[in-house]
Amino acid sequence: MSLREETDRRLVAVFTVLPYALLAVGTTLTLIQQTTTVPIPAVLGLTLATTAWMLCFDTRPRWQGRRSLMGLYYAGLAVLSASLVVLAPSYGIFAFIGYVHAFERLRGVLRQAGAVVTSMIMAVSYLGGMRNIAEGAWWEWAAISLVSSVLSVSCFALLDLVDRRGREQERALTESHEANARLEAALEENAGLHAQLLVQAREAGVLDERQRMAREIHDTLAQGLAGILTQLQAVELRLDEPLRRHVTNAMNLARESLAEARRTVHAVEPAMLAEARLPEAIGELARNWARLHDVETVLTTDGDPRPMHTDVEVALLRAAQEALANVAKHAGASRVGLTLSYLEDRVVLDVRDDGSGFDPRAKRANGSGPGGFGLVGMRQRVQRLAGRLDIESEPGAGTAISASVPAIPVGGER
Incomplete structure (x- = not known):
């Protein structure tokens, strides 16, 4: 419990008992100072009635x-209170509770009216009761009432x-705490x-570098080895047996080096693309995913499937x-459909589900664009190829x- 809450709780307890x-x-003073002019039964009766009224x-x-009940x-x-003060001026000490x-x-206006009424009642007590006022102290009573009313209002x-300022500061403090909590989140x-x-940038950088190295190996070392092997095969037919044996050994070494270079090139591709083209790789991915999650999944291929640059196939496979x-x-879907479309100048992968969906226009809590980390990475991977993600x-x-x-x-250029 905060200090303000503790203080408010104590004030409520005090004002409840006060x-x-x-x-x-007031009753004690009246009984102690009783005179023959004070009707004790009436005083006690009004005291009990006042107590019951407040308790109610x-x-x-x-x-x-x-507001109406108050x-x-x-x-x-x-x-x-006025009745008690009229009977015994010492009840002015109780009439103060009216403020x-x-x-x-x-x-609003009722509050100001209450302050004025209480000031008028208290003025009777200040002048010693209604008897003194009735004997000619009306002007004094009016003056005291006026001054007390102005001061109290x-x-x-x-x-x-x-x-109001305190409540505004408390509200501002609460809003500040909430804003700080949102900022921390x-x-x-x-x-x-x-x-x-x-992590994604590092992975993308590593993948790009590996693919660059693979292209270099393919375009230089592997192609050079293939050319050497072709030349050796041509020379082999024109050599005598002693020399042919050395050429054969050289050819075997060239074949082994060429096979090793090709294995290196394939090693940097995704495992599924190393042994299959893109439609087959996505099809295998979809079948394995459907079996794992027990969701109906269908892949449709449109157009003329043809081998694409490794970067293109890797980007679409990762997107799938x-x-x-x-x-x-997130989706809780019962059916997923994938469509791989080979157009004249583009390759398009569409993935549709019948799940719960979301609002793609909604901003994230930190003010960034829509979508989670995965969609951000997917969009970046596609945009690196001058593509787009919708x-x-x-x-x-x-x-x-x-x-x-x-x-x-x-073999095309990126």
Whole structure:
């Protein structure tokens, strides 16, 4: 519990007990100073009635939020306080509670009216009771009432201002705490995204470098070895037997080196692409994923499937893997359809599901664009090939992801 909450709790306890304590003090003073002019039975009766009236409203906290009932309560309290002060001026000590309850339980004009009424009742007590006023102290009573009313209304206005400022500061502090909590969450998410992007960038850099090395090996070493082997085969037919044996050994070494170079080139490709082309690799991926997650998955190939540059096939295969992974984690789908389309100048992979969907236009908590880490990496991989990634989805209507990249043939330049 905060210091402010603890202070408020103690103040509520004090103001709950205070009216009854002041009423008890006023009654005690009246009984001690009793004169023949004070009707004790009437005083005790009014004291009990006042106690019952306050208890009736204090034991029903839900009534304190209703303006009409609080106006009724205060009117009754004012009548009872005035009656007690008329009977015995020492009850002015209790009438002071009218200020407290006016500020605590009334609002707006009623609060100011309560302060004025209480000031008028207190003025009777200040002048020693109604007998003195009736004997000619009306002007004094009016003057005291006026001064007390002005002071009390001014004090109420000041207290109201302080109360509003305090509530505004408390609200601002609460909003500041909430904003700090959101900022911390956004920073944590940003840190996670940054780490993920670093990993993806590192993986992409490693893959790009390995593929560059593979192209260099293929275009230089492997091609050179193949040329050497061809030349040796031509020479072999024109040599005598002693020399032919050395040429044969050289040819065998060239064949082994060429096979090793080709294995190195294939080693940098994804395992599924090392032994199959893109449609077969995605088909195998879809079958394995469907069997693992028990979701109906269908792959359709349109156009003329033809070998593409390794970067193109790797990008589309990774896009299919990430899209299926997102379906498994988030969509709750019962059916997934994949379409691989070979167009004249582009290759397009579409992945559609009938899952829960999401709002692709919604911003993330840190203000970044839509989508999770996987979609960010997928988009970056496709954009590195001058391609594009489109996402269509809405809550409850499934999701469609389309990855489109240039149709760069084998041996073509990126």
